[in-house]
Amino acid sequence: MPRRLIYEEGGDFTRADDLWVFASARGIVQRLDINIIDIKIITNPDDTVNPPNIVQVPFNGNGFQLLRSVVGIGRKVVSVSHKGMTAEYSIEIENLLGTDPGDGDNGGGMGGFIKWE
Numbered sequence: 001m002p003r004r005l006i007y008e009e010g011g012d013f014t015r016a017d018d019l020w021v022f023a024s025a026r027g028i029v030q031r032l033d034i035n036i037i038d039i040k041i042i043t044n045p046d047d048t049v050n051p052p053n054i055v056q057v058p059f060n061g062n063g064f065q066l067l068r069s070v071v072g073i074g075r076k077v078v079s080v081s082h083k084g085m086t087a088e089y090s091i092e093i094e095n096l097l098g099t100d101p102g103d104g105d106n107g108g109g110m111g112g113f114i115k116w117e
Contacts, residue, residue: 001019001020001021001022002018002019002078002089002091003017003018003019003020004017004018004091005089005090005091005092006091006092006094007066007091007092007093007094008066008093008094008096009066009067009068009073009093009094009095009096010065010066010067010068011065011066012063012064012065012066013041013057013063013064013066013078014062014063014064015034015035015037015039015057016034019034019037019039019078019080020034021034021037021080021082023082032082035059036082037080037081037082038080038081038082039056039057039078039079039080039081040054040055040056040057040078040079040081041054041055041057041071041076041077041078041079041091042054042076042077042078042079042088043055043070043071043072043076044072045075045076045077045090046074046075054079055070055071066093068095071093072093073093073094073095074092074093075090075091075092076090076091076092076093077089077090077091078090078091
């Protein structure tokens with residue numbers, strides 16, 4: 001069960017905070033340890049020409065930083081797998097400032113700026 005669907009570019013996807021996984025057997029529902037769940041992010045789910053670009057979320061308890069250079073911005077698909085079962089859901093990675101990181105040559109960059117006149 002996703003607990004968060006919108007992320008800021010450069011923010012963290014944190015297993016324990018952003019996702020709960022449950023399994024049921026014989027009418028009993030139990031929450032699974034998130035550290036045994038395989039989590040991948042499909043970075044280009046809407047691309048119908050190229051094969052999926054899949055990024056593995058590390059199994060350690062640390063946050064996985066959603067960098068533009070790694071996952072990009074826009075809609076992504078989180079794929080959650082355990083013992084041969086897989087579920088997927090969409091997240092959105094937003095560039096809240098609406099800026100382009102640029103190459104540093106023209107004063108462009110991530111973050112705010114002051115224009116002196």
